[in-house]
Amino acid sequence: MGNSCSNNLGIPPAKGPNAVGCSDFMMDHTVEGTFFRLYYPCVVSDNAEKPDWIPCKGYFYGLADFMKINRGLSEKIFNYLFGSFKIPAALNGSYKQNGKYPVVIFSHGLGAFRTLYSAICTELASQGFIVASVEHRDESASATYFYHQKPQEPKKDEASPPKPNPEAPENLVEEWMYYRSLKPGESEFPLRNKQVKQRADECIKALDTLIQINSGKNMENVLQTEFDWTTLENSMDLCRIAVMGHSFGGATVVEALCKDVNFKCGIALDAWMFPLDEEIYVRVKQPIFFINSEKFQWAGNISRMRKLDSSSTSMQRKMITIKGTVHQSFPDFTFLTGNWIGKILKLKGEIDPQVGIDLCNRASLAFLQRHLGLNKDFNQWDHLIEGKDHNLIPGTNVTEIS
Numbered sequence: 001m002g003n004s005c006s007n008n009l010g011i012p013p014a015k016g017p018n019a020v021g022c023s024d025f026m027m028d029h030t031v032e033g034t035f036f037r038l039y040y041p042c043v044v045s046d047n048a049e050k051p052d053w054i055p056c057k058g059y060f061y062g063l064a065d066f067m068k069i070n071r072g073l074s075e076k077i078f079n080y081l082f083g084s085f086k087i088p089a090a091l092n093g094s095y096k097q098n099g100k101y102p103v104v105i106f107s108h109g110l111g112a113f114r115t116l117y118s119a120i121c122t123e124l125a126s127q128g129f130i131v132a133s134v135e136h137r138d139e140s141a142s143a144t145y146f147y148h149q150k151p152q153e154p155k156k157d158e159a160s161p162p163k164p165n166p167e168a169p170e171n172l173v174e175e176w177m178y179y180r181s182l183k184p185g186e187s188e189f190p191l192r193n194k195q196v197k198q199r200a201d202e203c204i205k206a207l208d209t210l211i212q213i214n215s216g217k218n219m220e221n222v223l224q225t226e227f228d229w230t231t232l233e234n235s236m237d238l239c240r241i242a243v244m245g246h247s248f249g250g251a252t253v254v255e256a257l258c259k260d261v262n263f264k265c266g267i268a269l270d271a272w273m274f275p276l277d278e279e280i281y282v283r284v285k286q287p288i289f290f291i292n293s294e295k296f297q298w299a300g301n302i303s304r305m306r307k308l309d310s311s312s313t314s315m316q317r318k319m320i321t322i323k324g325t326v327h328q329s330f331p332d333f334t335f336l337t338g339n340w341i342g343k344i345l346k347l348k349g350e351i352d353p354q355v356g357i358d359l360c361n362r363a364s365l366a367f368l369q370r371h372l373g374l375n376k377d378f379n380q381w382d383h384l385i386e387g388k389d390h391n392l393i394p395g396t397n398v399t400e401i402s
């Protein structure tokens with residue numbers, strides 16, 4: 001089927017005034033390093049190549065493991081279904097210098113990885129943001145990879161020096177890390193709590209890397225992409241930084257806001273609050289916007305979000321629910337299957353996926369303008385922050401027991 005099939009499936013192009021460029025960055029090739037996909041406003045070029053949505057097949061293996069289905073069979077199915085999809089952006093497009101852009105760090109959900117939220121990230125970039133979608137190495141991603149220094153070959157006679165591995169950069173060996181499921185009898189909270197702390201640290205590490213890139217420092221990108229990162233010198237407005245994430249990434253938003261006041265506000269999409277410590281709720285001071293689906297939330301989860309409301313900054317805590325959406329209405333999968341499969345796999349809700357993501361994106365832009373102090377026209381969507389739309393519910397539809 002792929003993206004050339006009759007029912008014109010595919011990730012929708014962004015609607016903002018800027019063309020979008022996309023490039024991958026990995027620094028310090030080890031597992032402790034930083035790895036993200038950058039989306040940014042770029043110069044229009046009609047013949048630009050588009051980035052692959054699923055960059056390599058290790059991710060299909062990971063998705064199969066995450067969904068506990070057979071690797072071999074599912075690798076063929078995923079490859080057939082999703083292998084040819086591209087992202088509506090220019091791979092390594094030339095950066096478009098136009099003042100300093102605000103910055104968003106995006107955190108993916110459990111079992112996802114950095115490329116799966118491109119409808120959201122490309123829209124933000126097209127509206128004039130620089131977006132880094134982090135790939136987490138906390139074993140919550142379906143799959144991710146990093147590199148090992150090739151072990152020094154035992155000294156042979158000088159005549160035959162070790163041949164460097166042509167694919168891997170500077171003879172580094174690629175290593176994959178897959179989703180770690182709970183062991184039988186293992187209690188979930190300690191694992192998820194440790195992971196959410198690592199995830200927040202990885203968001204902060206990505207931000208620190210962007211700050212270095214912004215200073216014009218010549219960064220070593222382990223992935224030898226055709227992108228000149230020094231062109232991003234002075235491109236970022238480091239007073240206007242937000243953190244955003246889906247589900248487990250929503251909990252990561254709260255944890256990251258707590259750890260680094262450089263994040264001026266956060267947007268949590270269908271946040272999964274379980275991994276967070278109880279005492280974090282009184283420690284977060286920045287504005288947070290909870291954008292929920294109709295089907296994922298439950299009373300315990302909502303009551304944890306409410307705890308963030310009760311603090312003094314209640315005016316800056318907002319929550320809306322998008323009618324007819326499901327948990328998978330936020331990642332890109334919601335655009336990539338026909339209606340029937342989508343509904344059966346719970347990748348689609350009742351609402352048209354494009355309408356759902358537009359509401360999410362526009363409400364987010366209005367919230368970012370308000371709390372990053374942007375002087376754009378995103379305030380035209382302020383009513384969406386209050387849930388004023390026939391497809392929105394102010395707050396939540398969950399009837400709370402507690």
Ligand SMILES: CCN(CC)CCN(C[C@]12C[C@](c3ccc(C(F)(F)F)cc3)(C1)C2)C(=O)Cn1c(SCc2ccc(F)cc2)nc(=O)c2c1C=CC2
Nearest residue numbers: 066067109110111112116246247248249272331333345347
């Ligand atoms: C049995 C597995 N069991 C694992 C604990 C539950 C699996 N599960 C429901 C799924 C993800 C699903 C999915 C994806 C993708 C196809 C495909 F066919 F399109 F590829 C199909 C079916 C399987 C819907 C979730 O985990 C839901 N969820 C998610 S889903 C994030 C995600 C993952 C993979 C993606 F490709 C895209 C998005 N992120 C979270 O942070 C949290 C939760 C729950 C609590 C916290």
